[in-house]
Amino acid sequence: MSLLDAAAQVLRCYGADCTDLTVTELVTRLGMPKSNASRLLRAMRDAGLLENVGASKRYRPGLLLVDAARVYLRASSLIARADAMLARIVADCGHTGHIALREGREVTAITDHPGTKALRVASSIGTLLAAFASATGRSLLARLPEAEVRALYAAGFAPPSPSAPQDMADLLRRLEEVRRRAYATANDEASRGIGAVAVAIVDPRDGQAVSLCIAYPAATTDAAERRSLLAALLDGAAEIAALVGDATHAVRPRAG
Amino acid sequence: MSLLDAAAQVLRCYGADCTDLTVTELVTRLGMPKSNASRLLRAMRDAGLLENVGASKRYRPGLLLVDAARVYLRASSLIARADAMLARIVADCGHTGHIALREGREVTAITDHPGTKALRVASSIGTLLAAFASATGRSLLARLPEAEVRALYAAGFAPPSPSAPQDMADLLRRLEEVRRRAYATANDEASRGIGAVAVAIVDPRDGQAVSLCIAYPAATTDAAERRSLLAALLDGAAEIAALVGDATHAVRPRAG
DNA sequence: TGGACGGTTTCACGAAACGGAACGTTGGTT
DNA sequence: AACCAACGTTCCGTTTCGTGAAACCGTCCA
Numbered sequence: 308m309s310l311l312d313a314a315a316q317v318l319r320c321y322g323a324d325c326t327d328l329t330v331t332e333l334v335t336r337l338g339m340p341k342s343n344a345s346r347l348l349r350a351m352r353d354a355g356l357l358e359n360v361g362a363s364k365r366y367r368p369g370l371l372l373v374d375a376a377r378v379y380l381r382a383s384s385l386i387a388r389a390d391a392m393l394a395r396i397v398a399d400c401g402h403t404g405h406i407a408l409r410e411g412r413e414v415t416a417i418t419d420h421p422g423t424k425a426l427r428v429a430s431s432i433g434t435l436l437a438a439f440a441s442a443t444g445r446s447l448l449a450r451l452p453e454a455e456v457r458a459l460y461a462a463g464f465a466p467p468s469p470s471a472p473q474d475m476a477d478l479l480r481r482l483e484e485v486r487r488r489a490y491a492t493a494n495d496e497a498s499r500g501i502g503a504v505a506v507a508i509v510d511p512r513d514g515q516a517v518s519l520c521i522a523y524p525a526a527t528t529d530a531a532e533r534r535s536l537l538a539a540l541l542d543g544a545a546e547i548a549a550l551v552g553d554a555t556h557a558v559r560p561r562a563g
Numbered sequence: 564m565s566l567l568d569a570a571a572q573v574l575r576c577y578g579a580d581c582t583d584l585t586v587t588e589l590v591t592r593l594g595m596p597k598s599n600a601s602r603l604l605r606a607m608r609d610a611g612l613l614e615n616v617g618a619s620k621r622y623r624p625g626l627l628l629v630d631a632a633r634v635y636l637r638a639s640s641l642i643a644r645a646d647a648m649l650a651r652i653v654a655d656c657g658h659t660g661h662i663a664l665r666e667g668r669e670v671t672a673i674t675d676h677p678g679t680k681a682l683r684v685a686s687s688i689g690t691l692l693a694a695f696a697s698a699t700g701r702s703l704l705a706r707l708p709e710a711e712v713r714a715l716y717a718a719g720f721a722p723p724s725p726s727a728p729q730d731m732a733d734l735l736r737r738l739e740e741v742r743r744r745a746y747a748t749a750n751d752e753a754s755r756g757i758g759a760v761a762v763a764i765v766d767p768r769d770g771q772a773v774s775l776c777i778a779y780p781a782a783t784t785d786a787a788e789r790r791s792l793l794a795a796l797l798d799g800a801a802e803i804a805a806l807v808g809d810a811t812h813a814v815r816p817r818a819g
Numbered sequence: 820t821g822g823a824c825g826g827t828t829t830c831a832c833g834a835a836a837c838g839g840a841a842c843g844t845t846g847g848t849t
Numbered sequence: 850a851a852c853c854a855a856c857g858t859t860c861c862g863t864t865t866c867g868t869g870a871a872a873c874c875g876t877c878c879a
Contacts, residue, residue, distance in 0.1 A: 309835080310566050310867070315610040319627055321634040330826055340869050345826055354571040355666070360638075361769030364826070367638055368631040370666050371575055373673055374689050375624040376632035378577040382616075382623055410611070410626055417629055433630050513617030565866080566836070586857055596838050601857055603836095620857070821879095828873070837864070844857080849850100 313339070313347055314356060318368065322415075323433030327360050327367040380417070385510040385551055389517045390418045392543040397421075400536045402523040403428040407443035407505070409516065410435075412459055414444040416520075428501055428522040439464055439478050440471035442493035442505035443518035448478075449485035450507050450516055450555070456482065470496045489556060490541060500525055504537050506544040510551045519544060569595070570607055574624065578671075579689030583616050583623040636673070641766045641807055645773045646674045648799040653677075656792045658779040659684040663699035663761070665772065666691075668715055670700040672776075684757055684778040695720055695734050696727035698749035698761035699774035704734075705741035706763050706772055706811075712738065726752045745812060746797060756781055760793050762800040766807045775800060 308316075316337055320328060328336075333344040348366050351357040357366040380386060389406050397404040397420040405416040413435040421427065438444030439460065448456055460475060470493075472478035485491045493503045505520040521536050541556070548556035564572075572593055576584060584592075589600040604622050607613040613622040636642060645662050653660040653676040661672040669691040677683065694700030695716065704712055716731060726749075728734035741747045749759045761776040777792050797812070804812035 309606065309610070311570060311606050311610040311612065314567060314570070315612055315627060318631045319611075321631040326634050326638045331824085341826075342828080342869065342871090343867080345828090346867085349827090350565060350567050354565070354567040355575075356567065356571055361771075363769075368635040370635065370664055370671070370673075371571060372628050372632040373635055374671060375574045375577040376628040377689060378582050379624040379626065379629055382582045408626055415626070415630060417626075433633055513619075515617075587855085597857075598838065598840090598859080599836080601859090605858090822877105823879105824875105824877085826874085826876105829871085831868100833866105833868080835864105835866070837862105837866105839862105840860085842857105842859070845855085847853085847855105849852080 310347075313337075313343075314351055317347065317351060318356070318372075321368055322435065323431075327365040329365055383515060385508065385515050385517055385547075386417065388547050388550065389508060389519050392547055393418075393519050393521075394420050396519075396521065396536070396539045396543055398423075400521065400532075400539060401427070402521050402528075402536060404519070404521045405431060405443075407447075407518045407520055409438050409444060409447040409518075412438055412464075414438045414441055414447065414518070416443075422523075426524045426527055428498075428524065431522075437464070437467060437471075440467050440493075440496055442491045442496075442503040443507075443520045444491075445478075445481060445485055445493075446491035446505040446507035446518045446520075447516050449482045449491065450509050453479060453482075468496055470494060489544075490537060494525060502528065502533070504533070504540060506540050506556075508544055508548050508551065508556070509553050511553060512551070566603075569593075569599075569603055570612060573603065573607060574612070574628075577624055578691065579687075583621040585621055639771060639773075641764065641771050641773055641803070642673070644803050644806065645764060645775050648803055649674075649775050649777075650676050652775075652777065652792070652795045652799055654679075655795060656777065656788075657683075658777050658784075658792060660775070660777045661687060661699075663703075663774045663776055665694055665700060665703040665774075668694050668720075670694045670697055670703065670774070672699075678779075682780045682783055684754075684780065687778075693720070693723060693727075696723050696749075696752055698747045698752075698759040699763075699776045701734075701737060701741055701749075702747035702761040702763035702774045702776075703772050705738045705747065706765050709735060709738075724752055726750060745800075746793060750781060758784065758789070760789070760796060762796050762812075764800055764804050764807065764812070765809050767809060768807070 320336055330345045333339060334341050352366060355369045355371045358369045360367055393404045393406060401422050401424040403422040404420045406418045407414045407416045415435050416431045419432045438448055466473050472481055490504055490506045501522055502525040503520055503522040505518045507516055507518045509516045519540060521540055545556040576592055586600045589595060590597050611625045611627045614625045616623055649660045649662060657678050657680040659678040660676045662674045663670045663672045671691050672687045675688045694704055722729050728737055746760055746762045757778055758781040759776055759778040761774045763772055763774045765772045775796060777796055801812040
């Protein structure tokens with residue numbers, strides 16, 4: 308593992324469940340020798356990638372990441388478009404929506420639109436989910452060739468719940484279903500009591516893929532409502548897909 | 564210069580005026596040998612710090628920076644509070660406002676609130692300004708001991724305009740004025756035709772400092788309006804300062 | 820006081836980064 | 850087709866840096 312890989316691993320620790328790190332926490336998280344951890348955190352701080360929390364020995368992300376991250380988000384017209392579309396769908400249906408991207412075997416929400424109903428799903432920003440065991444993840448995995456999915460999970464996977472795919476064959480079958488219908492669903496899978504429906508769009512110009520997702524409380528959302536929000540999602544995705552040239556949504560399958 | 568320093572320098576290139584980089588551009592920007600630049604960009608990409616724009620040889624920030632940057636912004640209740648306050652002031656006065664932080668000898672806007680007037684100042688997000696030659700920068704420098712300001716500018720500075728501080732004595736005199744009044748101003752300094760007023764708040768718990776700034780078109784903003792928005796800014800800053808324990812704004816000097 | 824704990828520093832050696840030069844690729848011009 | 854320019858990659862010998870284990874340091878608590 309190179310020094311840059313180590314630094315990137317450190318940065319990946321930060322998210323909804325981790326706002327700062329100590330040497331010992333890094334040792335525990337990454338299995339790194341204590342002296343390496345101490346020196347790496349200090350070198351990253353000195354470079355500006357991290358900063359200390361006041362005079363403490365705690366390290367958090369540094370300011371220089373903010374502008375670069377902003378460039379990432381703004382460089383992508385696909386993200387911007389998908390996000391605007393999702394905002395409209397959320398405003399109409401009242402459920403929580405987010406845009407998710409895949410990073411390796413995980414997915415992360417990068418934008419978030421809280422719903423307006425009394426009972427709604429909480430923000431998932433900054434939380435990493437296993438791609439194979441989430442609607443957004445499966446919608447994105449379905450856009451990969453089978454060989455690539457097999458290579459990604461060459462070491463196998465541990466299902467987090469009984470409703471998640473149980474093995475490679477199960478996963479591939481579900482991805483084939485996603486490809487056929489053009490959307491993915493999840494129920495009680497990453498989080499209890501929550502259902503989700505997700506649609507992926509790929510920008511053929513640069514290969515970037517995003518997933519638009521609506522998450523809803525399973526107990527209070529009946530079949531008619533689920534059909535309605537799925538239709539809105541598929542319509543919205545088709546509109547963006549037409550703009551960026553993603554042929555997958557050219558003929559939209561009937562929701563059902 | 565260590566490898567991490569080099570990587571951080573690359574990330575600092577990204578902002579409002581740079582959304583992606585090639586090997587040659589990096590050579591030009593950082594004066595780095597070509598082979599080093601090629602290897603560095605590739606190593607950063609392989610680590611996830613950067614990614615290629617499609618199949619091109621252009622590199623842009625990688626997704627992993629987004630969550631870490633978000634943690635930076637959310638970890639700071641000071642930024643959140645200052646931003647909310649500024650939003651209210653902007654809504655009232657109609658001019659453009661932003662929150663700025665200092666990084667070394669420069670300041671960068673991290674949040675932005677466009678004004679509502681017909682003539683308003685454009686967004687400055689992602690643009691670095693010289694701290695000594697901007698209102699936000701001077702409001703933040705005034706919160707440093709004089710020795711620290713001298714050390715920061717040990718190599719001297721080149722004034723970007725006739726209204727900017729011309730030498731160290733001039734800068735120190737202005738910073739003393741900022742300390743006395745608790746706010747900094749700029750006119751025609753970083754940008755022609757624009758005036759700005761800025762107030763800094765320091766969170767004594769972790770030493771974090773932010774500057775709240777309102778920027779306005781100099782030609783159409785009369786003295787009464789300037790006094791009014793300065794009063795709003797000072798009132799807002801005093802309110803936040805009381806919450807975080809910054810004693811500087813405990814007794815607010817009369818604006819004038 | 821002694822021990823536990825978190826973090827830092829030291830050390831010798833192997834790994835990685837260095838910069839210049841050669842090489843490979845692409846596109847444009849004659 | 851041959852040539853040239855520009856960009857990016859790879860090679861090579863040398864130098865620098867990162868490695869992990871162990872020692873050390875500072876703080877806190879029984």
